[in-house]
Amino acid sequence: MKIYWELFVTFFRMGAITFGGGYAMLPILQREVVEGRGWCTNEELTDYYAIGQCTPGIIAVNTATFIGFKQKGVPGAIAATYSLVLPSFIIIGLIAALLQNFADYAVVQNAFAGIRVAVTVLILNAVIKLLKSSVVDKLTACIFVVAAVLSLVLDVSPVLFVLAAGVIGVALQMRKGAAKK
Amino acid sequence: MIFLQLFWEFFKTGLFAVGGGLATLPFLYEMGERTGWFTAQQVADMLAVSESTPGPIGINMAVYTGYTSAGVLGSVAALVGIVTPSIIVIILIAAALRAFRDNKYVKGAFYGIRPVSTGLIAAAGITVALGVLFRLDAWEGVSKFWTVLDWKAWALAAVIFAVSKVFKKLHPAFLILIGAVAGAVFRFAGA
Numbered sequence: 001m002k003i004y005w006e007l008f009v010t011f012f013r014m015g016a017i018t019f020g021g022g023y024a025m026l027p028i029l030q031r032e033v034v035e036g037r038g039w040c041t042n043e044e045l046t047d048y049y050a051i052g053q054c055t056p057g058i059i060a061v062n063t064a065t066f067i068g069f070k071q072k073g074v075p076g077a078i079a080a081t082y083s084l085v086l087p088s089f090i091i092i093g094l095i096a097a098l099l100q101n102f103a104d105y106a107v108v109q110n111a112f113a114g115i116r117v118a119v120t121v122l123i124l125n126a127v128i129k130l131l132k133s134s135v136v137d138k139l140t141a142c143i144f145v146v147a148a149v150l151s152l153v154l155d156v157s158p159v160l161f162v163l164a165a166g167v168i169g170v171a172l173q174m175r176k177g178a179a180k181k
Numbered sequence: 182m183i184f185l186q187l188f189w190e191f192f193k194t195g196l197f198a199v200g201g202g203l204a205t206l207p208f209l210y211e212m213g214e215r216t217g218w219f220t221a222q223q224v225a226d227m228l229a230v231s232e233s234t235p236g237p238i239g240i241n242m243a244v245y246t247g248y249t250s251a252g253v254l255g256s257v258a259a260l261v262g263i264v265t266p267s268i269i270v271i272i273l274i275a276a277a278l279r280a281f282r283d284n285k286y287v288k289g290a291f292y293g294i295r296p297v298s299t300g301l302i303a304a305a306g307i308t309v310a311l312g313v314l315f316r317l318d319a320w321e322g323v324s325k326f327w328t329v330l331d332w333k334a335w336a337l338a339a340v341i342f343a344v345s346k347v348f349k350k351l352h353p354a355f356l357i358l359i360g361a362v363a364g365a366v367f368r369f370a371g372a
Contacts, residue, residue, distance in 0.1 A: 017354040021238045023305045027353045047291055050298035051274060056196050057267030058205075058239035065271040070279075077272050081264055088236030089244050093256060095230055096248040103229035106372035107365050112233040114364015117334050118357045120313045121341045123306040127299065134295035143293060147300030152307060159199065161297050169293025170286050177285070 003072055004079050010037060011064055011083035016091075019115050022052065022059025027122035029063065030129055039067055042133040053158040060084065143168070183251045184258040190216070191243050191262030198239070205239045205263075209246060218250040239263065314338065337363050 010032050018025040026049070033039045040048075045063070052062035061081055068080025095102045102108060135141045147161050190212050198204040206228070213219045219227075227249070231241035240263065247259025281287045311317075314335055319328045340363075341356050364370070 015237075016235050017357060018237065019235055019357060020232070023302060023309070025237070026302065031353055043291075043295065046295045046298045047278075049302060050291075050294045051271075053298070053301060054199065055267075055270050055274065056199050057264070057270065058195075058198075058237050060237040061240065061264055061267045062271050065268050066275050069272055069275040074272055077268060077275070081268055085236070085240045085244075085260060085264060088234075088240045089256065089260060091234050091236065092230070092241050092244040093248055093253060095234065096245055096256075103226065103233050106368075106370075108233055109370040109372040110368050111361040111365040113369035114337060114360040114362070114367075115357055116309070116313050116360070117337045117364070117369070118341050118360025120306070120310045121338050121345065122353050122356060123302070123309060125342075125345055127303045127306055130299045130302065134299040140292070140296040144296035144300045144303075147297040148303045148307075151301050151304040157199075158301050161301060162294055165293040165297035166290040167293075169289040169291065172293070173286055173289025 003076070006037065007068055007071060007076060007080045008083045011068075011080045012086055014064075015084040016087040018060065019112075020119055022049070022063065023123055024119045025060045025063070026130075027126040030126055033067055039071055042130055044070075046130055046134050050162050054162050139172075184254055186216070187247055187251060187255050187258040188262040191247070191259045192265055194243075195263040196266040205242055209242060212246075219246060223249065333367060333369060337367075337369075 014025060014028050014032055018028055026045075029045060030042065034042055034045060048063045048066045049059065051066075052059040055062060061084065064080045064084040065077045069077035072079070131144070135144050143165060147165070150156070151158065151161065194205050194208040194212070198208055206224070209224050209227075210221055213221060213224055224246075227242055227245040228238075230245060231238045234241060240260065243259040243263040244256045247256035249255075251258070278287070314331055315329050316331050317329055321328050337360065341359055344351065344359065345356055
């Protein structure tokens with residue numbers, strides 16, 4: 001039972017302190033799940049984000065489901081996912097019931113503008129950590145730069161990028177296999 | 182039966198909205214128009230609340246919409262609706278990955294996918310940074326390029342970056358708290 005309690009505490013806390021979407025959760029995931037609990041590596045986290053961006057649903061939720069499943073199968077996946085969304089349920093429920101004009105308060109708007117600066121720094125720090133595990137040679141460095149630039153300049157679905165990179169990766173593997181023979 | 186309807190509408194949103202919380206927006210506008218549960222103006226208000234409270238935006242939107250339409254049980258129905266497709270799809274993929282993780286072609290695919298995934302996250306981070314650190318609408322020409330820099334934001338970003346490097350063990354939540362307090366004290370939104 002201990003693992004379920006740990007999943008609950010970890011993901012509940014993440015749901016309560018993540019402002020923004022899936023990207024804003026990345027630095028907190030690295031801290032709580034990779035460095036804190038050791039439930040997955042930075043490589044696996046990168047894989048989960050890649051899949052989360054190509055599959056239906058909210059990226060943060062998809063990542064929680066992945067990590068829960070890895071720890072304890074289907075019940076673990078369900079426990080992690082609902083623990084992550086529980087703080088939203090409580091906080092939004094209270095605001096919707098009591099503070100309909102919550103977002104209009106000056107202090108909320110100012111504090112949130114400050115939070116956005118903090119989240120920006122956190123995301124950039126998180127990307128630097130991911131680079132160490134995903135960019136391992138010249139080729140992966142090229143793929144990283146091309147993907148980042150194209151995604152900034154073009155309005156193309158991330159699904160295409162991920163599929164293309166997967167095909168390139170498999171093709172390289174096949175060539176390597178052929179060269180060995 | 183509004184609860185079943187809410188569950189079904191958000192189940193469809195969770196199933197078809199690919200790529201994060203903001204992808205749910207067009208579905209919500211369409212849902213409000215079709216069912217009359219809420220107006221486009223209410224969706225804009227809900228987005229403002231969802232963005233300024235903790236938790237994934239898509240989840241916050243579902244809970245808020247469900248509550249507005251049918252109270253606490255409505256928000257439960259909407260929440261369960263939007264996460265169920267994710268849970269099913271991801272469990273299937275995670276199970277497949279577990280079975281094929283050591284396959285050399287799967288490994289090859291992820292060798293290529295990892296830098297792309299990092300690149301996409303970096304691009305998202307740069308987009309966020311552009312919006313936070315610059316005020317592009319204040320552009321007055323190359324000779325006065327500095328007018329587009331948001332000095333308060335740069336100063337706070339520098340402080341938070343320095344703190345994160347000096348105190349490496351500090352939890353990210355503390356950095357978020359520093360941002361919130363500085364933003365409120367120095368009126369970052371100008372409100």
